[in-house]
Amino acid sequence: MEGNNDFDFQPGIEKPVEEMDSDLWFIFKNGEILIEANKEEIHIPNRGKLSRYLDGMNHVHYIGSLNGRHCYAAELGEMEQLQRYLTVEGLIFRSFRSLATEAREEIFNVAGRAIQLINWDKDHKYCGGCATVMKEGQGERVKICPNCGRTYYPRISPAIIVAVLKGDEILMAHNRNFTKDVFSLIAGFVELGETLEECVEREVMEEVGIKVKNIRYFRSQPWPFPNSLMVAFTAEYDGGEICPDGIEIDEANWFKADKLPKLPSRWSIARKLIDWYKNVNGQITS
Numbered sequence: 447m448e449g450n451n452d453f454d455f456q457p458g459i460e461k462p463v464e465e466m467d468s469d470l471w472f473i474f475k476n477g478e479i480l481i482e483a484n485k486e487e488i489h490i491p492n493r494g495k496l497s498r499y500l501d502g503m504n505h506v507h508y509i510g511s512l513n514g515r516h517c518y519a520a521e522l523g524e525m526e527q528l529q530r531y532l533t534v535e536g537l538i539f540r541s542f543r544s545l546a547t548e549a550r551e552e553i554f555n556v557a558g559r560a561i562q563l564i565n566w567d568k569d570h571k572y573c574g575g576c577a578t579v580m581k582e583g584q585g586e587r588v589k590i591c592p593n594c595g596r597t598y599y600p601r602i603s604p605a606i607i608v609a610v611l612k613g614d615e616i617l618m619a620h621n622r623n624f625t626k627d628v629f630s631l632i633a634g635f636v637e638l639g640e641t642l643e644e645c646v647e648r649e650v651m652e653e654v655g656i657k658v659k660n661i662r663y664f665r666s667q668p669w670p671f672p673n674s675l676m677v678a679f680t681a682e683y684d685g686g687e688i689c690p691d692g693i694e695i696d697e698a699n700w701f702k703a704d705k706l707p708k709l710p711s712r713w714s715i716a717r718k719l720i721d722w723y724k725n726v727n728g729q730i731t732s
Contacts, residue, residue: 453513459508459585465516466493468493470492472518475539480538482536490557502523505519507520507567521568542670543671546711546713557670558669578591602675604636604674606642607678607716608631608632608681609722611680614702617654617683618700618701618720619697629709631720642679646679653698654691657684657685663678664718665678667714669714703727
């Protein structure tokens with residue numbers, strides 16, 4: 447139902463031969479990302495601003511190119527002096543989660559790829575079978591144990607999210623982990639041996655007690671909180687009364703397009719589903 451993004455990201459593994467001052471560096475520390483201060487929107491620092499400090503970075507990986515600019519992921523080392531230098535250069539650390547509401551979509555997406563890559567690298571320093579230090583594979587993103595041969599690829603956790611429609615109304619729910627006024631759509635992780643469609647049916651029944659039908663694929667989105675691949679669907683109401691489970695969902699209701707509650711962040715796939723629903727029902731999205 448939805449097309450691709452209008453920015454150009456080309457994933458990559460092998461580091462380019464030539465490094466450019468325009469290269470973007472996605473640098474993290476304790477769940478925060480380094481950005482340029484005093485900017486009206488989120489800007490990721492480039493190599494030209496960082497070149498003298500890059501020796502102090504850990505878990506450095508090339509991740510691809512964004513609109514023709516090479517992109518790198520890295521984690522800041524523990525050098526206090528280095529952190530002071532970054533402040534002098536007008537660079538600050540900001541909560542990574544804030545990018546979901548403040549950054550351009552392409553910046554958020556590449557940053558999400560970067561932090562997941564760093565976490566995978568850190569989590570697989572040693573082999574889970576024999577505790578040998580892992581080696582990086584060639585030509586693909588993989589860790590290989592030189593002793594027992596085990597391989598470890600980056601793993602993602604598939605999850606569904608669904609816009610359930612009943613006539614011209616949409617089902618929205620408040621999760622206990624959300625901020626007070628934000629409502630979103632039903633979502634959940636896929637269980638072992640379960641199809642995506644079965645997961646949609648189960649999650650909707652478990653969380654709000656209703657049945658759905660005519661489940662249709664919408665689009666997908668990587669989501670780094672944590673390491674998820676969100677697969678979005680639409681579905682139609684097929685019976686039952688709303689009954690929040692009281693564990694994850696504490697409130698749920700049917701809403702019309704012109705009377706929606708406070709919505710999720712603009713780059714989330716939940717918001718894209720809701721905006722699609724609003725367009726179908728004659729409401730202009732912002």
